[in-house]
Amino acid sequence: MLKYVEETNVVRITEDGRETTKASVIQEVPLTIFLNGRELVTIICSPWQLDHLAIGFLAAEGLIKGRSEIKKVTVDDTRGVVRLKLAASGGLAEELIFKRLITSACGKGITFSSAADIEGLVPIDSGLTVSSGDIFRLVKEFQKNSPLYRETHGIHSAALCSSEKILIFSEDIGRHNAVDRIFGRCLLEDVAVKNLFLICSGRISSEILLKLAKGGVPLLVSISVPTNQAIRLAVNLGITLAGIVRGRRMMIYSHDWRITA
Amino acid sequence: MLKYVEETNVVRITEDGRETTKASVIQEVPLTIFLNGRELVTIICSPWQLDHLAIGFLAAEGLIKGRSEIKKVTVDDTRGVVRLKLAASGGLAEELIFKRLITSACGKGITFSSAADIEGLVPIDSGLTVSSGDIFRLVKEFQKNSPLYRETHGIHSAALCSSEKILIFSEDIGRHNAVDRIFGRCLLEDVAVKNLFLICSGRISSEILLKLAKGGVPLLVSISVPTNQAIRLAVNLGITLAGIVRGRRMMIYSHDWRITA
Numbered sequence: 001m002l003k004y005v006e007e008t009n010v011v012r013i014t015e016d017g018r019e020t021t022k023a024s025v026i027q028e029v030p031l032t033i034f035l036n037g038r039e040l041v042t043i044i045c046s047p048w049q050l051d052h053l054a055i056g057f058l059a060a061e062g063l064i065k066g067r068s069e070i071k072k073v074t075v076d077d078t079r080g081v082v083r084l085k086l087a088a089s090g091g092l093a094e095e096l097i098f099k100r101l102i103t104s105a106c107g108k109g110i111t112f113s114s115a116a117d118i119e120g121l122v123p124i125d126s127g128l129t130v131s132s133g134d135i136f137r138l139v140k141e142f143q144k145n146s147p148l149y150r151e152t153h154g155i156h157s158a159a160l161c162s163s164e165k166i167l168i169f170s171e172d173i174g175r176h177n178a179v180d181r182i183f184g185r186c187l188l189e190d191v192a193v194k195n196l197f198l199i200c201s202g203r204i205s206s207e208i209l210l211k212l213a214k215g216g217v218p219l220l221v222s223i224s225v226p227t228n229q230a231i232r233l234a235v236n237l238g239i240t241l242a243g244i245v246r247g248r249r250m251m252i253y254s255h256d257w258r259i260t261a
Numbered sequence: 262m263l264k265y266v267e268e269t270n271v272v273r274i275t276e277d278g279r280e281t282t283k284a285s286v287i288q289e290v291p292l293t294i295f296l297n298g299r300e301l302v303t304i305i306c307s308p309w310q311l312d313h314l315a316i317g318f319l320a321a322e323g324l325i326k327g328r329s330e331i332k333k334v335t336v337d338d339t340r341g342v343v344r345l346k347l348a349a350s351g352g353l354a355e356e357l358i359f360k361r362l363i364t365s366a367c368g369k370g371i372t373f374s375s376a377a378d379i380e381g382l383v384p385i386d387s388g389l390t391v392s393s394g395d396i397f398r399l400v401k402e403f404q405k406n407s408p409l410y411r412e413t414h415g416i417h418s419a420a421l422c423s424s425e426k427i428l429i430f431s432e433d434i435g436r437h438n439a440v441d442r443i444f445g446r447c448l449l450e451d452v453a454v455k456n457l458f459l460i461c462s463g464r465i466s467s468e469i470l471l472k473l474a475k476g477g478v479p480l481l482v483s484i485s486v487p488t489n490q491a492i493r494l495a496v497n498l499g500i501t502l503a504g505i506v507r508g509r510r511m512m513i514y515s516h517d518w519r520i521t522a
Contacts, residue, residue, distance in 0.1 A: 006489040008489065008492055008514060010512045010513060010514055011512070011513040011517040011520075012510070012511075012512055012513075013393050013509075013510060013511050013512075013513065013520070014509070014510045015509050015510070017522075018522065023512055023514075025486065025487060025488060025489050025492060025514075026486070026488055026489065027488065027489050027490075028466055028467060028488035028489060028490040028491070029490075044466055044467060044468060044490075132274050152486060153485070153486050153505075154464055154485075154486045154487075154488060173464075173466060173488055174466075203415055203434075205289055205305055205434060205435075206289060206305060207305060224414070224415075225286065225287070225413060225414050225415045226286060226415075227286060227287055227288065227289035227415060227434055228267040228269065228286045228287065228288050228289060229288075229289040229290075229305075230289070231269055231286060244414075248274075248275070248276050249273070249274060249275050249276070250273075250274050251271045251272070251273055251274075251284055252271060252272040252273075252274065253269060253271055253284075253286075256272040259272075259274070261278075261279065
């Protein structure tokens with residue numbers, strides 16, 4: 001039994017009839033984030049590395065820009081609590097942080113119709129190019145990388161890659177969380193992402209694209225499909241968006257020059 | 262070209278090389294809900310029947326219990342706005358509604374460890390039984406029901422069923438939204454769900470289970486897998502949870518007596 005997998009009693013129905021057996025299911029926990037002593041938000045997630053997730057969540061919301069803004073991080077794995085204390089020089093006043101977070105955690109702030117509507121976002125300036133061969137190889141590795149997926153089929157993955165290899169691999173029951181974890185770890189470990197790219201297992205909506213734009217990653221490869229708004233944002237924000245990677249086939253929806261032969 | 266599908270320019274890479282072509286992608290829009298004249302929340306969704314989604318969203322959050330509480334609904338499809346005016350006798354004071362919605366739209370209020378922690382929820386009392394044969398037949402029909410999925414692969418579905426047939430079918434780019442749309446329409450049209458069941462295309466987390474519990478649906482069938490907390494809630498709330506339906510096989514995670522041979 002893998003860690004973070006739970007065995008549960010099930011009744012299995014097959015052509016041969018009905019039998020009681022066991023099945024492996026993925027664990028889900030609530031994570032509550034406290035910011036400067038104040039309860040901010042609770043999200044449903046996977047139970048590991050809650051600090052990466054909490055910090056990535058706040059970074060994706062634009063509330064933390066760099067590690068220097070974080071004064072202290074305390075993780076209580078048992079209770080599912082991460083407490084963050086921001087340095088006084090954090091830039092945003094506390095009330096503003098709460099106001100903005102409630103706004104965007106509820107899905108607001110994304111009522112855009114062009115990149116100009118997205119506060120503070122400018123097109124990504126990165127000359128990164130990656131060959132399609134490297135992408136196919138790394139996606140294949142990415143898909144083999146998750147024993148939890150093979151065991152439970154209940155998990156999403158994300159990976160930050162150079163053209164040579166997967167540098168950071170993350171998993172979570174939520175596809176948004178899997179991406180937030182990558183950015184959280186990058187922030188904590190001062191990883192520069194401007195010449196790296198991201199692989200995701202899930203579908204790409206505008207919300208995921210905005211996370212990349214805020215994080216400054218110039219290329220996103222998804223196993224799945226994007227929405228029209230995700231494509232529009234990618235075009236406007238200078239991000240290369242590729243999807244439906246299967247074997248040695250893929251579709252490129254924007255700025256295809258970054259993916260070379 | 263189907264409605265709600267957009268044609269986009271893509272570069273397709275195959276073993277034969279690189280070519281510029283067209284692809285069909287699903288549309289995404291923001292929906293902003295105003296409650297009694299006050300802007301409440303914006304969610305990313307599919308562009309149709311925004312009234313069903315808005316009302317289902319509020320119902321799933323426990324903010325509307327019945328149609329009589331709704332005084333007026335105005336839908337502006339072009340701007341993606343639904344305005345709801347609740348009757349003064351709506352029960353909850355406006356401030357309380359806003360407080361609770363912000364809480365749960367952000368994923369809060371789900372820090373439970375047992376059913377007792379979930380405010381106001383009692384186990385579902387329904388003697389509904391459905392044969393596995395009827396479930397297999399309806400899931401097959403459910404999976405054939407979406408031209409949008411076949412065209413774009415970017416959509417989730419949900420269906421409210423009797424043991425005879427699919428009564429209400431809904432689709433949305435978000436799996437939560439697809440379920441909310443069902444409950445929104447049921448509320449608007451006074452559909453009693455106590456002896457009906459729901460089919461969903463997506464994975465089942467505790468959040469989806471809570472929607473069923475609040476809506477009063479006793480049986481959930483998913484094409485995909487549940488998390489451990491979704492199973493725990495289903496056990497505690499008297500809901501039958503079945504998953505991984507493939508052909509004539511399925512797993513039943515709780516209260517299997519409702520699914521007969």
